[in-house]
Amino acid sequence: MMSAPESPEFQGPLEEVIDDRQEDLKTARLPLTGQVATIIRDMIIQDKLKPGERIRERQLSQELKVSRTPLREALKILEGEKLISLLPNRGAVVADPAPDEVKDLLQVLSALEALGGRLAAEKATDEEICEIRALHFEMLAAYSRKDRLAYFKLNQKIHKAIVAASRNQALIDTHAQFNARVYRVRYRSNQRNAMWHEAIRQHEDIITALEARDGDVLANRLSSHLGNTWEKFQADDYVSRPRTAPDGTTAGGRPES
Amino acid sequence: MMSAPESPEFQGPLEEVIDDRQEDLKTARLPLTGQVATIIRDMIIQDKLKPGERIRERQLSQELKVSRTPLREALKILEGEKLISLLPNRGAVVADPAPDEVKDLLQVLSALEALGGRLAAEKATDEEICEIRALHFEMLAAYSRKDRLAYFKLNQKIHKAIVAASRNQALIDTHAQFNARVYRVRYRSNQRNAMWHEAIRQHEDIITALEARDGDVLANRLSSHLGNTWEKFQADDYVSRPRTAPDGTTAGGRPES
DNA sequence: GCCGCAAATTTTGCATGCCAAAACAACCAA
DNA sequence: TTGGTTGTTTTGGCATGCAAAATTTGCGGC
Numbered sequence: 001m002m003s004a005p006e007s008p009e010f011q012g013p014l015e016e017v018i019d020d021r022q023e024d025l026k027t028a029r030l031p032l033t034g035q036v037a038t039i040i041r042d043m044i045i046q047d048k049l050k051p052g053e054r055i056r057e058r059q060l061s062q063e064l065k066v067s068r069t070p071l072r073e074a075l076k077i078l079e080g081e082k083l084i085s086l087l088p089n090r091g092a093v094v095a096d097p098a099p100d101e102v103k104d105l106l107q108v109l110s111a112l113e114a115l116g117g118r119l120a121a122e123k124a125t126d127e128e129i130c131e132i133r134a135l136h137f138e139m140l141a142a143y144s145r146k147d148r149l150a151y152f153k154l155n156q157k158i159h160k161a162i163v164a165a166s167r168n169q170a171l172i173d174t175h176a177q178f179n180a181r182v183y184r185v186r187y188r189s190n191q192r193n194a195m196w197h198e199a200i201r202q203h204e205d206i207i208t209a210l211e212a213r214d215g216d217v218l219a220n221r222l223s224s225h226l227g228n229t230w231e232k233f234q235a236d237d238y239v240s241r242p243r244t245a246p247d248g249t250t251a252g253g254r255p256e257s
Numbered sequence: 258m259m260s261a262p263e264s265p266e267f268q269g270p271l272e273e274v275i276d277d278r279q280e281d282l283k284t285a286r287l288p289l290t291g292q293v294a295t296i297i298r299d300m301i302i303q304d305k306l307k308p309g310e311r312i313r314e315r316q317l318s319q320e321l322k323v324s325r326t327p328l329r330e331a332l333k334i335l336e337g338e339k340l341i342s343l344l345p346n347r348g349a350v351v352a353d354p355a356p357d358e359v360k361d362l363l364q365v366l367s368a369l370e371a372l373g374g375r376l377a378a379e380k381a382t383d384e385e386i387c388e389i390r391a392l393h394f395e396m397l398a399a400y401s402r403k404d405r406l407a408y409f410k411l412n413q414k415i416h417k418a419i420v421a422a423s424r425n426q427a428l429i430d431t432h433a434q435f436n437a438r439v440y441r442v443r444y445r446s447n448q449r450n451a452m453w454h455e456a457i458r459q460h461e462d463i464i465t466a467l468e469a470r471d472g473d474v475l476a477n478r479l480s481s482h483l484g485n486t487w488e489k490f491q492a493d494d495y496v497s498r499p500r501t502a503p504d505g506t507t508a509g510g511r512p513e514s
Numbered sequence: 515g516c517c518g519c520a521a522a523t524t525t526t527g528c529a530t531g532c533c534a535a536a537a538c539a540a541c542c543a544a
Numbered sequence: 545t546t547g548g549t550t551g552t553t554t555t556g557g558c559a560t561g562c563a564a565a566a567t568t569t570g571c572g573g574c
Contacts, residue, residue: 031345031527033333056554067529069326072556076290076330080337082427088288089536089555104425107372115368168361170339170438174431181427288556315525324558329527346526346565 036066036074044083044094045183051096055084082181095181102185109178110226112171113159114219117206119166121215128165129211132158136207143200152190158203162210162222198228293323293331301340301351302440308353312341339438352438359442366435367483370416371476373432374463376423378472385422386468389415393464400457409447415460419467419479455485 030038040060043049061071079086086092097105120128135158142150156179163175202225209218287295297317300306318328336343343349354362377385392415399407413436420432459482466475 033527034345058554069528069530073330073333073527076333077337080334091555101427104427107376107425108369108428108431111368111372112365115364119364168364170358170361170435171365174365178427290556313525325526326557326559347567348526 031070032066033070033073033077036064036070037077039064040074040078041081041083041180044078045180047184049094051094051184053094055092055094057091081177097181097185102182105178105182106226109175109182110223112175112178113163113222113226116163116166116168116171116175117210117218117222118215119168119171120162121210121213121218123167124162124165124210124213128161132161132165132210133207135161136203139203140200143196148191151196152187155190155199155203159222162206195228199225202228288327289323290327290330290334293321293327294334296321297331297335298338298340298437301335302437304441306351308351308441310351312349312351314348338434354438354442359439362435362439363483366432366439367480369428369432369435370420370479370483373420373423373425373428374467374475374479375472376425376428377419378467378470378475380424381419381422381467381470385418389418389422389467390464392418393460396460397457400453405448408453409444412447412456412460416479419463452485456482459485 040049040055049055055075057068057071057075061068064071075084075086075092078084079092083095084092085095124132135154139151139154139158142148142154160176160179163172166172202221206218206221206225209221297306297312306312312332314325314328314332318325321328332341332343332349335341336349340352341349342352381389392411396408396411396415399405399411417433417436420429423429459478463475463478463482466478
């Protein structure tokens with residue numbers, strides 16, 4: 001009933017966050033289908049396509065100046081990444097995980113990072129560990145400046161680097177995929193609350209365990225670190241967020257009971 | 258240069274294994290694209306499409322009596338499931354994970370099952386646990402009859418049931434996907450060696466931990482159980498399997514050095 | 515005979531047009 | 545308001561055409 005814009009905290013900085021994703025597509029001459037998938041992926045992360053929003057393929061294909069063929073193929077890819085869901089004969093809607101689903105995702109992500117840490121403790125080169133330590137210091141700098149965006153990006157970068165050090169490509173890919181699925185949620189969580197001090201302490205402990213190459217401890221600390229993300233998210237978002245689409249219909253949510 | 262058929266252990270029973278996958282597609286009125294994806298998925302698991310084999314879309318679309326459009330979309334889906342890999346301008350080849358990659362996959366699968374077990378210990382209903390125990394007895398029956406196929410299927414079913422009891426859909430899906438990626442390898446491993454006695458003992462311990470609802474113990478036992486799969490696979494397959502395609506060219510393998 | 519290079523063929527990637535079926539919206543009648 | 549019917553929009557799919565890339569083929573030189 002109020003005329004206030006929905007989710008005002010999304011208007012600004014989110015768009016800047018994507019630039020570290022750009023690095024990922026080192027794939028130079030990607031087929032158009034892949035390019036389209038990347039574009040849509042970024043549109044989702046940038047919130048240009050809002051969760052629960054329907055994607056009309058003819059319209060979007062005109063906007064992107066491509067034909068329906070590659071667009072439809074791109075949508076199939078994104079469905080596989082669970083960034084959208086494709087309802088038969090009803091087209092695509094941007095994924096909008098319910099709080100319970102976010103919890104599930106974070107649990108899996110937690111397990112993946114724990115495995116990543118365990119392997120990284122074993123396989124990381126000294127250089128990689130030093131680089132992670134360096135990123136940690138940069139993150140401290142952002143913390144000092146209260147630059148939440150830089151903090152968030154470095155945070156992501158550190159976790160990604162740890163998993164990357166596991167040398168397990170399947171793990172790296174899956175971790176990245178799950179990360180993308182909760183990206184927006186974590187971004188919001190970071191922007192609002194954060195318990196920064198606590199998070200910084202945990203990070204310090206994580207790096208220490210990695211430097212000591214203590215896989216079990218590292219795995220545990222990564223796990224509980226992400227557990228905190230869930231608690232934060234729950235505390236901040238769970239009640240405050242209306243789970244309805246702009247037009248008033250419930251967007252893909254299952255009944256509350 | 259011997260004229261013996263390659264991988265003779267695949268000629269027979271593998272085709273029967275797929276029928277428990279059919280259950281999965283309860284999705285009644287699936288669009289053609291999804292049906293095609295399912296068909297190709299089964300063809301891959303049945304070894305009708307052999308690892309490393311190239312998929313020519315015109316040819317396959319004629320065989321399946323569909324046009325290239327839904328076939329191409331299906332291939333995009335399967336690429337997301339990592340069952341095939343799509344090389345730009347060079348089409349699709351059936352995934353053929355190198356031994357190292359199989360190891361990676363089993364590590365992730367192991368972590369996923371561990372999480373599944375931990376959650377299942379907490380959330381499974383008594384009925385689910387009873388059903389799993391029942392499946393275990395059925396598996397013992399197959400063991401007694403030395404019916405490796407039935408044993409394998411029940412084994413898969415039990416692990417799937419444990420993960421399903423976690424109530425974490427994202428975990429269930431991801432577990433299923435990773436399982437599919439190593440399905441053939443595990444089937445082969447099961448057919449050859451197996452250390453049946455050892456595996457049976459481990460299974461007994463797993464069920465016991467589940468019945469005691471001891472999440473940590475269950476997680477550990479599931480982990481080490483899968484660890485054994487890797488050891489078995491390595492012992493059986495690692496050396497014996499030539500990593501070349503039928504035409505003599507190395508199939509998608511990266512250099513050994 | 516073997517190697518390298520150019521031409522011919524195949525195959526993929528994408529666009530366009532078209533159609534049927536399903537979903538959605540609008541409208542009218544009871 | 546409810547219910548059903550009709551018309552419109554949108555998706556799912558097919559067929560065709562074409563350019564670019566890749567593969568194969570063929571040829572000439574060594």
